[in-house]
Amino acid sequence: MLMTTGMTYAGALAASVATVGANPDGTVTVLLSDRLPSLYVRFTAPSQDVSQPVDRAIRAAHRRSVTVVKLI
Amino acid sequence: MDANAGFASATANSPPSHSRFYGPPGDAAIGAGYLLNNVEYPTFLSTENSFGVVRGLVLVLTHECDLDQENERLFNESALVCPVIPLDAFVEEVSAAVGDEQAAGFVANVTARYVNRLVYIPTIADVLPLGGYLYLNLITNTEYSRLIAEDVSPVAMLSVDGLLEIDLSLERHLRRPKADRVPLQPQGPATH
Numbered sequence: 001m002l003m004t005t006g007m008t009y010a011g012a013l014a015a016s017v018a019t020v021g022a023n024p025d026g027t028v029t030v031l032l033s034d035r036l037p038s039l040y041v042r043f044t045a046p047s048q049d050v051s052q053p054v055d056r057a058i059r060a061a062h063r064r065s066v067t068v069v070k071l072i
Numbered sequence: 073m074d075a076n077a078g079f080a081s082a083t084a085n086s087p088p089s090h091s092r093f094y095g096p097p098g099d100a101a102i103g104a105g106y107l108l109n110n111v112e113y114p115t116f117l118s119t120e121n122s123f124g125v126v127r128g129l130v131l132v133l134t135h136e137c138d139l140d141q142e143n144e145r146l147f148n149e150s151a152l153v154c155p156v157i158p159l160d161a162f163v164e165e166v167s168a169a170v171g172d173e174q175a176a177g178f179v180a181n182v183t184a185r186y187v188n189r190l191v192y193i194p195t196i197a198d199v200l201p202l203g204g205y206l207y208l209n210l211i212t213n214t215e216y217s218r219l220i221a222e223d224v225s226p227v228a229m230l231s232v233d234g235l236l237e238i239d240l241s242l243e244r245h246l247r248r249p250k251a252d253r254v255p256l257q258p259q260g261p262a263t264h
Contacts, residue, residue, distance in 0.1 A: 054178065057169035058190070058207050059118040061161040066128035069112055071120055 073172035078163030079202040081179040082192050089233035090194040097229040102151075102219050103136020105230035105238070109199060110223050113153055113214040129156040129199065129227065131206060131238070132219065139216055151219055154211045156193065159202040188245040191238065199227050206238070208245045 073081075083090075097106060111130045116123050130153040137143060139151055167175040182190045182205070191206040218224070230238060 053169040054166060055209075056118060057165040058157065058162065058205075059116075059210075061165040061205075062115070062155055062157050062207065062210060063117055063119050064161040064165070065157050066115075066126035066155070068117065068120075069125040069127055071117070071122050071124040072114075 073163055073167040073175050075160035075163055075202055078159055078179055081176040082159060082183050082203060084180060085183060089237050092231055093194050093234040094196060094228040095231050097226045100229050101136040101140060102132060103139055104133055105235050106132040107227040108219060109225045109227050111214060112218040113212050115212055130154060131156055149216050150213045151216055152211060152213055154206045154208065156204045156206060158200055158204045162205050191241045196228055
């Protein structure tokens, strides 16, 4: 079974691969099958937003959606 | 980007599970998959730069057997919950932070499961008219007594599909391969 580029990490897990491993450079190494132990496919995990402004915005949204009972 | 535009971006490519995500709680015991409104829980309030106690909509994560007060077991008084953030507040704040175009892309990426720490959950009439978000890094605990308080209202129960979606989201978020090598790790690529 061949992996297409752009497959998500979750997609790889769902594809019943034998081993999935993250590499330090952000790519992922996938062992397709125990029957082909020498065959690896490398693909890049989709980028994720890690910006601080987004996380602060999400926390602000959470704050808007709750009623404060008390502060510590 | 207003809430309706955000809703359009969030639902443009909804997975099939979103059409059958919830059901009425019925007689289900309070436990994993239960959505409750007006629950008290502790959290950090960024606008006040302080921890506090708030009241709001949550998804219960702890299994009902670990909460059942009839079960004779230790450590059954605390429950893990994840706050639910309504889409309108989420979209307005994210748009203000990064602009409408990037916010629209971000919202779409969350629905597409590209952002491990967030999960979009679909609409619930009146309570979540445009759906909402689980920010998994806000998972916290509360006391069982706060889940059954008089002013707490049951909202919905995750269906089989909804539970699977949340289970997989927690798996993706909490069990990602380490970026760094860990002690006693064999040589070669980092493995999960």
